[in-house]
Amino acid sequence: MNGQQPSFVSHYDPYVYQALNTLVGKPITVQTTKNPVQGMLSSVAPDHIVIEINEVPFFIRTQEIVWISPF
Amino acid sequence: MFKRVNKLLIDLPAPEYGDANAAAAVQELLGGKFGEMSTLNNYMYQSFNFRQKHKLKPFYDLVASITAEEFGHVELVSNTINLVSKGTSFTAEPDLTPLHNAKDMRNTYSFIATAQTSLAGDSMGNAWRGDYVFSSGNLVLDLLHNFFLEIGARTHKMRVYEMTDHPTAREMIGYLLVRGGVHILAYAKAIEIATGTDLTKMLPIPNMDNRVFDHARKYEDQGVGNVLFTWSDNDYKDINQIWKGTNPANGQPLIVKEGIPEGGGEIPNLNDLPEEFAPGIDRDLYEQIAKRLKENM
Known part of the structure; x- marks a missing residue:
């Protein structure tokens, strides 16, 4: 054994996370690398957010977010 | 003439x-050369133009009744396109470029011309054309x-089923594969009665059963593939002289x-799209309109 341990690396955008937390419960538009998503920001985790569109939750990786705008 | 029912198939x-x-991609199934607008208009003009309707009534009844079904297929594919055409734009003031994602989509007409709904054209944006209609007047040739x-x-x-796994598109295609199979068999049987030639022996083309497709299997199990409707309260009943025997599949x-299928689905109610100015009626204007609608009733 060479003593190596597997390690998990998670990319973390601390200021994006902080900004998203101020928008919980509000309607926002998120441009992802694929599509724009518009709905109510229901929760924020360090690596993903949950947006509800007509009460249907969409879990979006923070790494896939290009920009965020409240509307 | 036609009577309309405000339901989807x-x-x-x-x-x-x-x-x-x-x-x-689904546009091809609507306004492509082999799309539903083509099947509708082919059978519609052939039924209008049919010679010796009385003598050859079962054949006239077949083409005329399937015309009505095809109208429902055009409606179904259009509504599918409307439901699948979402998620590209967002609601914002024009200066924030809310349609900017549309630049990279294949069908820019959808964003510029139809407010993200169906287009009377194919998957490349070409308009559906009247010369897709074949109405030669020779019965066997038209049936063939x-x-x-x-x-x-x-x-x-x-x-198209292999191009997208969107649930709305697949549900529509699953159903239409089964109904299309009915029409293939109906025309094969009509040709057999008219000429004595059994074309059902070469079916299915492509050589793959509808049951391979997850979204078609349910409709096959329901027996949707064994039924031909008259699409009329009292007319077109002589299709039973052609649609008889057993399904070779x-x-x-x-x-x-007789009549139309039972059940069916609600017509989707599309949300407004302020970034497309569609329908372009804000709350204040709507209140004025509502007032005028109720006046002098």
Whole structure:
């Protein structure tokens, strides 16, 4: 054994996370690398957010977010 | 003449996510050379132009009744495109460029011309054309053309199914593969009665059962593939002289049902799209309109 341990690396955008937390419960538009998503920001985790569109939750990786705008 | 019913042939799922490029592909099944607008208009003009309608009534009844079904298919595919065409734009003031994602979508007409709904054209944006209609007046030739047209339509449906897994598109294609199979068999049987030639021996084309497709299997199990409707309260009943015997695909009896299918689905109610100015009626204007609508009733 060479003593190596597997390690998990998670990319973390601390200021994006902080900004998203101020928008919980509000309607926002998120441009992802694929599509724009518009709905109510229901929760924020360090690596993903949950947006509800007509009460249907969409879990979006923070790494896939290009920009965020409240509307 | 036609009587209209405000229902869809089936209940279409309407998830809160879309795929504009999938909607662009589905356009081929609406306004392509082998799309539903072509089947509708082929059978419609052939029924208008049919010579010796009385003498050859079962054949006239077949083409005339299927015309009405095709109208419902045009409606179903259009509504599918409308439901799949979401998730590209967002609601914002014009200066924030809310349609900027549309630049990279295949069908820019969808964003510029139709406010993210269906277009009377194909998957490349070409307009549907009247010269897709074949109405030669020779009964056997027209039936043979219809047989070929339905097989082409089936092939295109199978390929679009392979292009997108969007649930709305797949539900529609699953159902239409089964109904299209009915029309292929109906024209094959009509040709057999008219000429003595059994074309059913070469079916299915492509050589793949509808049951391979997850979204078609349910409709096959329900027997949707064994029934031909008259689409009329009192007319077109002589299709039972053609639609008889058993279905070579499953051995089950072929059934003629008078009228239209039972059940069906609600017509989707599309949300407003302020970034497309559609329908362009804000709350204040709506209140004025509502007032005028109720005046002098």
